[in-house]
Each structure stands twice: as structure tokens, then as C-alpha cells.
Amino acid sequence: MPDADAQLAALADPTRRAIFERLARKPLPVGELAAGFPISRPAVSQHLRLLEAARLVEHEKSGTQNIYRVNPEGIAALRRYLDQLWSRALGDFKAAAEASYHRRKDRP
Amino acid sequence: MPDADAQLAALADPTRRAIFERLARKPLPVGELAAGFPISRPAVSQHLRLLEAARLVEHEKSGTQNIYRVNPEGIAALRRYLDQLWSRALGDFKAAAEASYHRRKDRP
DNA sequence: CCTTACCGTAAGTATCGCCTTACGGATCAA
DNA sequence: TTGATCCGTAAGGCGATACTTACGGTAAGG
Numbered sequence: 475m476p477d478a479d480a481q482l483a484a485l486a487d488p489t490r491r492a493i494f495e496r497l498a499r500k501p502l503p504v505g506e507l508a509a510g511f512p513i514s515r516p517a518v519s520q521h522l523r524l525l526e527a528a529r530l531v532e533h534e535k536s537g538t539q540n541i542y543r544v545n546p547e548g549i550a551a552l553r554r555y556l557d558q559l560w561s562r563a564l565g566d567f568k569a570a571a572e573a574s575y576h577r578r579k580d581r582p
Numbered sequence: 583m584p585d586a587d588a589q590l591a592a593l594a595d596p597t598r599r600a601i602f603e604r605l606a607r608k609p610l611p612v613g614e615l616a617a618g619f620p621i622s623r624p625a626v627s628q629h630l631r632l633l634e635a636a637r638l639v640e641h642e643k644s645g646t647q648n649i650y651r652v653n654p655e656g657i658a659a660l661r662r663y664l665d666q667l668w669s670r671a672l673g674d675f676k677a678a679a680e681a682s683y684h685r686r687k688d689r690p
Numbered sequence: 691c692c693t694t695a696c697c698g699t700a701a702g703t704a705t706c707g708c709c710t711t712a713c714g715g716a717t718c719a720a
Numbered sequence: 721t722t723g724a725t726c727c728g729t730a731a732g733g734c735g736a737t738a739c740t741t742a743c744g745g746t747a748a749g750g
Binding site: 503504505515516519520522523537538539540 | 725726727728729
């Protein structure tokens with residue numbers, strides 16, 4: 475999955491991650507989306523271009539508007555890559571890590 | 583978990599992710615680790631500093647060597663953050679994404 | 691003690707990334 | 721057609737970052 479590079483780079487930027495999270499709650503046209511951020515609309519467009527290239531979001535035209543939404547397949551691909559990374563990464567430490575992982579997860 | 587920014591930024595760089603994956607397979611001293619990459623040893627040291635600040639790796643002194651290994655707790659923290667991001671991110675699309683996620687996972 | 695091996699830090703440089711403003715294409719209403 | 725809205729792209733500035741070489745500090749060995 476060679477998207478992993480682009481996907482991680484996309485999520486690494488705080489603004490882009492915020493855009494992603496906002497689209498996650500609800501699909502939005504670019505203008506309405508950009509209104510929620512302190513940067514210009516073209517800046518948001520550029521972020522969206524990266525997010526879409528990374529297959530984290532997708533868009534659909536509706537009149538003059540472009541409606542952006544999250545891309546479940548790209549997200550699933552990234553999850554698979556990361557799961558495999560963690561399992562390879564944890565090797566001998568797998569037991570300890572899983573324990574630490576579930577400890578906080580099971581007791582919120 | 584405010585580490586998420588630093589952790590994602592750390593993994594976004596291909597060289598740094600390669601370093602992380604290599605340490606995942608086996609803890610290594612800096613010199614031996616750097617020998618596996620086309621960049622200088624100080625460059626590797628700088629990457630390790632970022633990875634350690636992000637709690638993705640940790641190190642231990644052994645004579646004149648510094649042995650670096652992955653940090654299971656930091657990794658677990660990132661996993662928790664991402665899991666929560668996915669669940670918030672997928673909302674209505676959760677079913678579809680989970681399906682797509684497990685489809686490839688269950689049939690390797 | 692002196693030398694050697696191992697490593698981190700500092701300084702400098704070139705490239706990359708995020709932002710802005712300016713501009714042009716596409717769609718809809720009047 | 722004309723005008724207004726919505727949006728993407730282009731060009732440029734500026735700070736961040738990923739490298740290099742040079743240097744200093746620490747530990748082991750002769």
C-alpha cells in the first residue's frame with residue numbers, strides 16, 4: 475500500500491487533521507468548510523487536494539459546489555497498514571503493548 | 583494525548599518510518615542502524631531524537647553504545663488516539679468501512 | 691595516559707511545506 | 721447575455737525541516 479506515505483503525511487498536519495475530522499462528522503462544501511477555519515479558502519482547497527490524493531477524502535459535484543466527505547476505503551487501507559506495522563513493530567513486546575493498550579481502553 | 587501531533591509527524595517522514603520499522607524488528611545501536619541507510623550517522627541521530635521525543639522509541643546505554651528500541655507505551659497511545667479518530671471519523675460510514683476493513687483482513 | 695570507537699550536538703545550507711493574493715473556469719439566476 | 725457565486729490553480733514569500741561537515745564528550749583497551 476504505497477498510499478501510506480501520503481496518508482500519514484496528510485494526517486501529520488494539525489490543520490489537515492482538523493479538516494478531516496470535521497468532514498468526518500458531516501460532508502460539507504468547500505466554502506462552508508473553510509468558514510470554520512482561520513485560513514483562506516484556497517488554503518483549504520490545497521489541503522483537500524492532498525487529502526484526496528491520499529484517499530482520505532473524496533468529493534462530488536453538486537451544482538457549483540464541491541461536496542467533500544471522508545473516504546472509508548482509504549481509511550480502511552491506512553488502518554490495515556498501521557495494524558500490520560504495529561504487529562511487526564511489537565514483536566517480543568506484543569504482550570506488554572497489548573496489555574497497556576487494553577488497560578486504558580477498557581477503563582475509560 | 584497531545585503526543586499525537588509529534589507521533590504522526592514523526593511517522594510521516596519515510597526515512598524515519600523506515601528507521602522505526604527497522605528498530606521494530608530488532609533493537610540496534612546507532613552505528614549499526616545508520617549503516618543500513620544512505621544518510622549520515624548524525625542524520626540518523628537527529629531522526630532518533632524526534633522519534634524518542636514522540637515516545638515511539640527509547641534508548642539505553644550499553645558501554646559506548648546507545649541501544650534504541652521501540653517504545654510500546656507510546657505506540658499504544660498512538661493506537662488509542664487513532665482508534666478514536668477512526669470511530670469519530672466514520673460515523674454513518676462505520677458499517678461500510680468496517681466491512682471493507684475486515685474484507686481484506688480476513689482473507690489475506 | 692593515550693588512543694580508538696561510539697555517539698550527540700552545533701552550524702550552515704538547500705529544499706520542502708503552508709500560507710497569501712491574484713486569476714480564470716464553471717454553474718445558475720435574472 | 722450579464723452578473724454573481726463557488727471553487728481550483730498559479731505564483732511567490734517565508735518559516736520549517738532534512739541533510740551535511742565539524743567538533744566535543746564519554747567509555748573501553750592497550
